[in-house]
Amino acid sequence: MASATTFYDFKVLDKTEKELPLSQFENKVVLVVNTASKCGFTPQYAGLEKLWKSVSEKHPDDFAILGFPCNQFGGQEPGSNEEIQGFCQLNYGVTFPILAKIDVNGGNASPLYEWLKSEKPGLLGLKRIKWNFEKFLIGKDGQVKERWASTTKPESLEQTILQELAKGAPAKKSDGAEE
Template sequence: MSIYNIDVQTISGETKSLSDYKGKVLLIVNTASACGLTPHYKGLQSLYEQYQDKGLVVLGFPCNQFGGQEPGTNEEIQSFCDLNYNVTFPLFAKVDVKGENAHPLFTYLLTHTPEPYRTGEIEWNFVKFLVDASGKVIKQYSASTEPTAIAADIVAILA
């Protein structure tokens, strides 16, 4: 199995295969609109704008499993991201990232992150996973890792 065998739902409800992102570097993040880390949207958007032309795609997956900090509908989440952070990177339908109903993407990311970067869990909103252009998971970053702190790793695998 590869990350490219996984289907996801866009925030507007369409099914999308991650195979559509073959050849792109991915930064996959579980997001929330009412979290102390919500300003990470700004840094994620900045990374996307800075490196999109070189092959980076940020993928945001809203999740309401941490403190109920993403209670809105997909439409409300999209509107919030547009109005407050001018998000232009792809957003997806709200998912579970842990537990028995965890989306297969996050199960895959957790089990394919290499040591020493594998934690085996998603501890909070805004955990970030970096995936190279061949679909290999490179690193998992903690929720508190500022998006700008990931820029050097992104540049290294875009080269």
């Protein structure tokens, strides 16, 4: 989707593989995470859930976490979408959306992830996702604000997310364009 200019321009598949327009998250701060159930970082699901509950308590309609399962790193997400949902709920009590499994690198990479990586390259300007549980923060304006490595614990992101939430919604010009 070369014409995409914001996060809201994309559509992804939900856990049942139905199209989900990301425009429904417009004017929200969104944390996007590529996830896996059999990874050394899998316990981050607990941290993500804690973060989700803590921030949502203060900003119930302004924040979302979206998990994107991916099997590209060591085959650590082999299950079906249904199995992944069950695993996340049973083992970590996950209540934020875990969407359909995707690729984040390579020729079959999700257009959303291609855009995220081009907007916010990683260390040394490398675009590729290095492992499970990399995180991207999307501001209310639909732009990528931050990118964190797998080793960054979700709980450590709360202050940055709250600061982004405090910025408010983007202003609209009279012609409908954002300022």
